[in-house]
Amino acid sequence: ETGVTQTPRHLVMGMTNKKSLKCEQHLGHNAMYWYKQSAKKPLELMFVYSLEERVENNSVPSRFSPECPNSSHLFLHLHTLQPEDSALYLCASSQDRAGGLYGYTFGSGTRLTVV
Amino acid sequence: QKEVEQDPGPLSVPEGAIVSLNCTYSNSAFQYFMWYRQYSRKGPELLMYTYSSGNKEDGRFTAQVDKSSKYISLFIRDSQPSDSATYLCAMQDTGNQFYFGTGTSLTVIP
Numbered sequence: 001e002t003g004v005t006q007t008p009r010h011l012v013m014g015m016t017n018k019k020s021l022k023c024e025q026h027l028g029h030n031a032m033y034w035y036k037q038s039a040k041k042p043l044e045l046m047f048v049y050s051l052e053e054r055v056e057n058n059s060v061p062s063r064f065s066p067e068c069p070n071s072s073h074l075f076l077h078l079h080t081l082q083p084e085d086s087a088l089y090l091c092a093s094s095q096d097r098a099g100g101l102y103g104y105t106f107g108s109g110t111r112l113t114v115v
Numbered sequence: 116q117k118e119v120e121q122d123p124g125p126l127s128v129p130e131g132a133i134v135s136l137n138c139t140y141s142n143s144a145f146q147y148f149m150w151y152r153q154y155s156r157k158g159p160e161l162l163m164y165t166y167s168s169g170n171k172e173d174g175r176f177t178a179q180v181d182k183s184s185k186y187i188s189l190f191i192r193d194s195q196p197s198d199s200a201t202y203l204c205a206m207q208d209t210g211n212q213f214y215f216g217t218g219t220s221l222t223v224i225p
Binding site: 006040041042043090092098103104105106107109 | 158164213214217
């Protein structure tokens with residue numbers, strides 16, 4: 001298992017549900033990220049946290065709400081999602097916002113299906 | 116125009132073949148170049164990291180960067196079935212922004 005753990009691995013939710021994705025990193029990194037991965041598309045950066053402070057929000061719809069209570073944990077709260085939000089949601093961490101010499105460490109992702 | 120272009124494949128080769136995976140880019144500000152490998156039902160893992168033109172070798176893997184042509188490659192020698200995965204190129208600009216390719220799906224047939 002990598003140093004970044006994501007739960008749940010799979011999630012099926014209705015369009016009116018509220019759910020949360022959790023990410024935990026055990027690497028002592030200072031930056032954490034949420035990415036969306038859809039088939040045949042590049043990874044889409046959603047949110048960036050550096051030292052627990054949100055530093056970037058790439059015009060993500062408000063139905064996605066991130067939370068970073070400390071440098072080891074990151075959440076993505078979901079509500080009123082649309083079917084097109086079905087994708088693999090990846091959490092990543094890095095030594096700092098610059099990425100460092102080792103790029104990102106990714107978790108295994110949460111496969112989200114919105115029905 | 117996309118920042119990073121990568122042929123999605125799929126690519127299928129026999130075991131032992133040499134594999135060449137490629138990406139092109141348009142942004143001259145890209146300064147760091149990476150290759151990630153993503154197995155099915157897993158997140159991407161960093162395979163190679165380079166920051167200058169030329170070749171970098173790590174075992175059976177060689178990363179090649181040609182900044183003048185804005186072209187990067189990953190070569191896999193003596194490919195193995197365990198190399199079957201999706202390979203993502205990634206680039207980082209001077210503002211620490213990362214840009215990923217769409218990934219190339221590779222299958223190595225025993």
